[in-house]
Amino acid sequence: MYSLRDLPTPAKLVISCFLCAVGLGYFSAMVQLHLQHSARDGDPLPNKADVVEIFAGWKTATEADKDPKSKLQVLIMGPIEGAPFNGSGSMAAAFYTKDSDYKSAIKDDPSSKDSLDKERRGEQVALDEWLKLPEPERKKAFTDNKLPIPAALKDQPITADFLTEDKKAIKVQELFDTRCTRCHKEGGDAASFRLETYEEIAKYAVVKKVEIVDGMVRSERQIGIEKLTQSTHAHLLSFAMLFSLTGLTFAFTSWNVKMRCLVAPMVVVAQVADVSCWWLARIDGVGPLFATAIIFTGTAVALGLVIQIFGSLWDMWTGKSRLLLLLVLAAGLAGLGAVVVKAIVPALEAEKAAKKV
Numbered sequence: 001m002y003s004l005r006d007l008p009t010p011a012k013l014v015i016s017c018f019l020c021a022v023g024l025g026y027f028s029a030m031v032q033l034h035l036q037h038s039a040r041d042g043d044p045l046p047n048k049a050d051v052v053e054i055f056a057g058w059k060t061a062t063e064a065d066k067d068p069k070s071k072l073q074v075l076i077m078g079p080i081e082g083a084p085f086n087g088s089g090s091m092a093a094a095f096y097t098k099d100s101d102y103k104s105a106i107k108d109d110p111s112s113k114d115s116l117d118k119e120r121r122g123e124q125v126a127l128d129e130w131l132k133l134p135e136p137e138r139k140k141a142f143t144d145n146k147l148p149i150p151a152a153l154k155d156q157p158i159t160a161d162f163l164t165e166d167k168k169a170i171k172v173q174e175l176f177d178t179r180c181t182r183c184h185k186e187g188g189d190a191a192s193f194r195l196e197t198y199e200e201i202a203k204y205a206v207v208k209k210v211e212i213v214d215g216m217v218r219s220e221r222q223i224g225i226e227k228l229t230q231s232t233h234a235h236l237l238s239f240a241m242l243f244s245l246t247g248l249t250f251a252f253t254s255w256n257v258k259m260r261c262l263v264a265p266m267v268v269v270a271q272v273a274d275v276s277c278w279w280l281a282r283i284d285g286v287g288p289l290f291a292t293a294i295i296f297t298g299t300a301v302a303l304g305l306v307i308q309i310f311g312s313l314w315d316m317w318t319g320k321s322r323l324l325l326l327l328v329l330a331a332g333l334a335g336l337g338a339v340v341v342k343a344i345v346p347a348l349e350a351e352k353a354a355k356k357v
């Protein structure tokens with residue numbers, strides 16, 4: 001039976017170089033996969049969550065998705081320090097260090113800080129609870145300047161100035177005016193963002209609801225149709241050709257027939273399955289399952305290719321030339337290992353460090 005071994009040496013050399021080139025090409029494809037699709041957090045390859053997000057367009061819902069808040073709530077309940085005092089940071093300092101009364105009270109009597117902090121915290125909670133109210137009630141509480149004490153304030157002191165005389169409600173408009181509108185009005189520090197009328201305030205009180213399905217929310221990282229089409233065409237046309245050639249090479253080795261029937265077509269088949277899953281992952285409901293399958297089809301491609309390359313090279317050369325092949329392969333793998341240790345591992349470490357900051 002005709003086998004790869006019977007080829008003239010020059011042909012075997014060409015095929016060997018071809019197989020090595022495909023191996024290197026595949027390795028560089030992995031680097032590209034990392035750069036393009038992984039979370040760039042030091043993991044070498046995209047993980048399951050990345051793949052589901054990219055192909056199916058779903059990601060795990062965060063706490064913020066489960067309990068969506070308006071911009072005002074986020075700014076009012078944000079950190080007191082450590083975040084910039086602007087619309088993308090936190091306005092919480094308005095209740096504390098940005099208030100001259102607060103600062104002078106602590107200067108006069110440092111021991112009052114604890115109880116003062118608790119009262120100011122009460123103010124934050126009161127505004128947060130007020131913002132949680134449905135629209136008509138929220139508006140009414142503001143215009144009446146009367147917010148019935150919310151449950152969250154049962155055990156929480158609040159600055160007495162903002163309680164109504166009967167102590168059963170909070171003067172919510174006055175509270176907002178004192179802590180916020182003081183800057184957010186004509187002539188104030190933030191005059192370009194007026195928060196004087198209820199309508200002006202309400203614009204920032206809108207809660208953007210996100211749809212949660214099975215604990216997942218839509219992600220904007222999903223690959224677009226245009227890019228997917230382009231990728232599909234490039235992968236199917238060029239890889240069908242490439243992997244058929246590596247497969248044919250393996251098919252002509254002298255390995256056991258069953259093994260050859262399995263491994264020779266395996267890479268092309270896995271690649272077609274892989275590309276199919278990219279598209280099937282876009283189907284509502286079952287999408288994430290197909291996206292997860294991409295990890296397995298991708299692994300099958302890699303595994304098949306490794307067997308085809310090394311299995312063919314090993315089978316093609318015999319006797320002394322096989323020894324030479326081993327030496328060349330060892331040198332090549334050592335070179336690749338050096339690239340991994342010297343360049344790739346440090347780059348991944350750097351990503352990990354950058355992600356932590």
Ligand code: HEC
Binds near residue numbers: 071087094095179
């Ligand atoms: C000491 C002045 C001051 C106080 C008090 C203050 N703010 Fe601000 N606020 C600012 C400044 C300054 C900015 C940033 C404006 C800019 O980006 O130019 C800002 C930004 C904002 C923005 C973002 C506007 C936008 O569209 O980017 C909102 C909303 C806001 N503040 C709400 C509040 C609320 C609610 C309070 C009360 C808890 C408050 N602010 C108290 C000064 C203040």
